Amino acid sequence: MLVKKISYYDEFQCLMGECPQSCCKGWRIPLDDKAIRRFRNEKGLWGMRLRAAMHGKVQPSFSPYCFRCPFLRLDGKCGMQIKKGEDYLAEICRTYPRIRFCPGPYTELQLDLSCVHVAELFLKHQEDQFFVEEESEEEQEQTGDNDDALYLEALEESRRQLTSVMTEASAEGDGEVLNEALKNIVAYAATVQDKMMREGIAEPEALRTGFELSEETEWLPDCFPLPIALINQLMSTDFYQDGMQYVLPLLYKLCRMYYKHFDKLSYEDGEKEWQRLFQKHIAKDPGRVKMYGAYYNSHLLRTYMECYEDYSFLKHTMDGVIGLNVIMLFEVLWREKYGSLSDRDLAKIISVCERRVYHNEVVEKEMMKMIMKEKR
Numbered sequence: 001m002l003v004k005k006i007s008y009y010d011e012f013q014c015l016m017g018e019c020p021q022s023c024c025k026g027w028r029i030p031l032d033d034k035a036i037r038r039f040r041n042e043k044g045l046w047g048m049r050l051r052a053a054m055h056g057k058v059q060p061s062f063s064p065y066c067f068r069c070p071f072l073r074l075d076g077k078c079g080m081q082i083k084k085g086e087d088y089l090a091e092i093c094r095t096y097p098r099i100r101f102c103p104g105p106y107t108e109l110q111l112d113l114s115c116v117h118v119a120e121l122f123l124k125h126q127e128d129q130f131f132v133e134e135e136s137e138e139e140q141e142q143t144g145d146n147d148d149a150l151y152l153e154a155l156e157e158s159r160r161q162l163t164s165v166m167t168e169a170s171a172e173g174d175g176e177v178l179n180e181a182l183k184n185i186v187a188y189a190a191t192v193q194d195k196m197m198r199e200g201i202a203e204p205e206a207l208r209t210g211f212e213l214s215e216e217t218e219w220l221p222d223c224f225p226l227p228i229a230l231i232n233q234l235m236s237t238d239f240y241q242d243g244m245q246y247v248l249p250l251l252y253k254l255c256r257m258y259y260k261h262f263d264k265l266s267y268e269d270g271e272k273e274w275q276r277l278f279q280k281h282i283a284k285d286p287g288r289v290k291m292y293g294a295y296y297n298s299h300l301l302r303t304y305m306e307c308y309e310d311y312s313f314l315k316h317t318m319d320g321v322i323g324l325n326v327i328m329l330f331e332v333l334w335r336e337k338y339g340s341l342s343d344r345d346l347a348k349i350i351s352v353c354e355r356r357v358y359h360n361e362v363v364e365k366e367m368m369k370m371i372m373k374e375k376r
């Protein structure tokens with residue numbers, strides 16, 4: 001089967017004990033059915049340890065309160081992997097941060113930026129994100145049940161067009177151009193979704209004609225940057241919680257920086273301050289616009305094809321706008337406070353924001369609800 005890998009896929013190797021932001025902390029670790037059966041059938045002391053670590057009756061998980069996996073050793077290595085080998089682990093632990101999409105005719109392999117090392121690889125390869133194609137003998141299980149080849153082809157073409165719109169816009173290094181491009185992409189996604197879901201227009205036609213039909217962008221807020229009032233609403237969803245200081249201390253620190261800077265300002269003064277910080281940030285480093293464009297493209301490459309199964313065009317395009325703005329907000333505040341930001345620190349910021357925005361269903365849903373209110 002044809003396998004398409006993101007250009008830096010083979011460079012990934014887990015940092016294990018050297019990881020500055022281990023994925024074995026700060027998350028609930030959901031267990032798959034096979035792992036649950038395997039763990040429940042274990043005998044002796046090891047079996048007892050496993051059962052004590054599994055929480056929840058129907059779909060048990062490790063670390064339900066998101067502190068740390070009970071098998072994570074003090075040296076940062078996985079005690080279960082060392083004792084039993086990689087094949088024994090739950091599926092999520094074996095595969096993370098790899099993302100596999102197999103619609104039938106081919107397989108796409110990508111990496112999730114919620115892993116700090118993947119975020120570092122993204123920063124290193126932000127200008128060369130493409131798919132490397134190769135034939136593989138390995139059997140690939142299909143990831144969904146849609147088998148509409150024409151829709152798949154049109155969706156791939158649509159993703160190719162959207163990423164090239166973004167690449168061209170960000171190459172100009174101009175925030176306003178990037179803002180317009182993002183608004184056009186989101187308006188396109190909203191139009192395509194409406195045409196398919198409400199008007200019953202066939203998927204390939206809706207995707208092909210979406211750009212011609214989606215002239216209206218007035219209902220959309222500015223996307224680069226989002227207005228501070230909207231960011232403030234997003235931050236007041238479940239995104240920020242006091243308990244985060246124990247499970248995601250970096251994100252907690254970043255949120256505290258945000259509240260300290262903006263809390264005492266009215267929306268009007270907050271917007272002026274946000275625009276001041278944003279303009280200063282872009283003027284100091286115009287190359288940043290390109291990086292944000294590359295980040296948005298990375299988001300499209302990783303999530304847009306999910307529309308093949310869920311038809312949620314608006315969600316997948318708007319999610320990226322939210323992620324981009326939250327990352328930019330924290331980067332701007334960090335630079336304002338400390339003067340500079342290393343690539344490793346930026347990778348850490350990207351990774352925690354990705355965890356909170358895209359891997360927390362409650363936060364993701366709440367954020368989308370706020371954006372959709374703007375559409376009405």
Ligand code: SF4
Pocket residue numbers: 013014015016019020021022023024096097114115116117118
């Ligand atoms: S976050 Fe990435 S590099 Fe760090 S432990 Fe997890 S998979 Fe490994």
